[in-house]
Amino acid sequence: LITLSACETALDESMENEKEIPDGREVEGLGTLMQQKGAFAVLATLWEVDDCGTELFMKQFYKQREKQKLTKAEAIRQTQLGFIKGDLTAQDCIKRDTVNPLSEGTPKLSHESEFLHPYYWAPFILMGNFL
Secondary structure, eight states: OEEOOSTTTTSOGGGGSTTSOOOSGGGOSHHHHHHHTTOSEEEEESSOOOHHHHHHHHHHHHHHHHHSOOOHHHHHHHHHHHHHHTOOOGGGOSOGGGOSOSSTTSOOOOSSSTTTSHHHHSOEEEEEOOO
């Protein structure tokens, strides 16, 4: 498993031209190239990600994989559910000052709804072997 947790690592560079209509090929980015070079699976992102949210996602994902012995797909699912249920909060971040979305159109965190919005838990895509 290769994990690319930076912003938009699953997108093809052709998507930089916003005039193109998405048709599914936009996911053919660095992750696809790595699979072509022999990686069994790649975890990448579809949009700009929040530092704290990504930190929590990765910690929880790997914790699920190691301690619970879950498949990659199930570990992602369980991690996403943790965000949706509110089990993961900004208090769990190492760098709490990074809990600010990168653009104006993204939701701002509040104590009542930390990380509930899909912006924080849905950019991650698993390509290749899901086991």
